[in-house]
Amino acid sequence: MSETPVDPGMLTFYKALSAQSPPESAQWPLPRQRKAWDDVCRQFRAPRPERLIVEDLDANGVPVRVFRPPGNDPKPGVIYGHGGGWVVGSPETHDDMCAEIADQADVVVVLMDYRLAPEHPYPAQLEDSLAVLEWMRSSGRAMGIDPTHIIGAGDSAGGQMTVGLALALREKGLPQLRGMMLIYPVLGADTETSSYLRNANAPCLTRDEMIFYLDAFLGPRGGAPWHDPKAVPNIATDLSGLPPASITVAAHDPLCDDGLIFHEKMKAAGIPVALRREPALAHSYMRARHVSAPAMAGFKAIVEATRSLAHEGRLPG
Template identity: 40%
Template sequence: MSYDVDPELLPWLDMLPQVALPDYEALLAARTQQSQLKDLLPAYEPATPVDVRDTSVPGPSDAPDVPVRVYSPANRDGLVPGLLYVHGGGFVLGDLDMFHAQVLRFADELGIVIVSVDYRLAPEHPFPAPVEDCYAALKWLAEKASELGVDPQRIGIAGESAGGGLAAATTLLARDRGGPGLCFQLLGIPELDDRLATGSMTDYVDTPVWNRPNAIYSWTAYLGTEPGGEDVSPYAAPARATDLAGLPPAFVTTCQYDPLRDEGLEYARRLAHAGVPTELRLYPGTFHGSSLVESAAISRRMSGDEIDALRRGLGVTASR
């Protein structure tokens, strides 16, 4: 297919990392490439000091502790909002370093405390390990709110791509397990539906960075079985949830030429229909991961929209 990609993004198509995941050997190669790319990612210099420390939190029952990275801006006045951040990577890639600059920017511009979770990856650790790691980190954030300087009434969650799907799933778990309470969820280009049957998922087999073949491998690795079966948990694939009532306000982003586009649109529609205050953005001319081109106007708008949404959703009143 041909795609009417934003003109500012076109020159970068050949330079962006092209992920191909036909099998486990290719995944290992992609992980090696990821580790090599870390030093090439643009850095972010905060306007005010942000303390960054790596630690670990108690893991799920009979599981190892969960590594997390805590971002605590200096010059805070009283309690501030807290945010659990869940990185992307198709459930099989990604780590704290790959998304460090983005999280650091959130902490700096919003003046909030962020706990970024380094959940276990599939296929070595299929569902429910990743989402249970995220839930364990959320519980720790809530339990340590006072120690972290966080207002327990203003804790949110955010994630991108597979991280957006895990954020949605963690939000469902928090509702169904009676807490911790969340005031907001940001679901960035989320991976939500293992059934792989939407129009965008069916048609976009060759889109840049992410496409249908990668999605098939991603879900197979995460579920530990062929996707689309009858007994898939909504905590694995939130699009399977039959009841979305009682969830916190949501901000959902989607990209035009992304196989995940339609599942994000549909989840936002269903949230709104369930009475959840929901905002939705569909960015024209973009594709999954196009925000890596930070200089493009559309990428700057996407980033700015997320920061504005977090500011409103978390009740951030002080300007940075």
């Protein structure tokens, strides 16, 4: 673990949450896993800011939930991939976090209800991301989105989806994202890193859970997706052409080193990148922001980075 203990407020919150959706739920039948996670997240969901306009729409065949602050002028857009190991999660699990990001960063957040693994392994999630981004660029003005100011963002599995999308855009010669907000992202498939071993039984996410999610997402070990940088960004040897990125990692998280490795790769490629390391927090700390002061500070840093990347195309500071 980190030298700094897990913040007590966060730990208390997650003990209450995991009482209803425990780590062993990864072994439950998939419908039960997904319903339990949706239900428990809904129970702990904070109220949306009242001024937001929220709509469930179809974006080129992909269901999305759009969070839009009021105002007539187009605002920057955020294509958001939710966490959940590509296996669980939905607009219900990330509603309040995306609502507060939209409200506080003054952006239009498009939260994707992308296809889930293992029924739909990689590249289904990348295909859905490309479809939603094309919709945002071609039809987004009707939602108040400035199509020239779109960043990618996501937590955990959504971090992988964000980088995978940027790599796919580069590969296809399409206009690049304006920036990337990577929130305790899963970017590698090496479960023997120091942080995986140190935090094997950490709160919020265990090493065994993450191994289950990787296998569900990437399919049989050694298959093509395991060697595709769009699926496993940390194996990429060329990051040129990627947009600026802000990365936040938590010390008590098996995925901590994934973000650190990607940060170093971005620096080596000469791409603007910022790293924030949370010494007292664990995976999924955004969910504890209203009961944990360090989690709220981390969340506000995410909001500020999102605002700066989306509105100005640069990192804050």
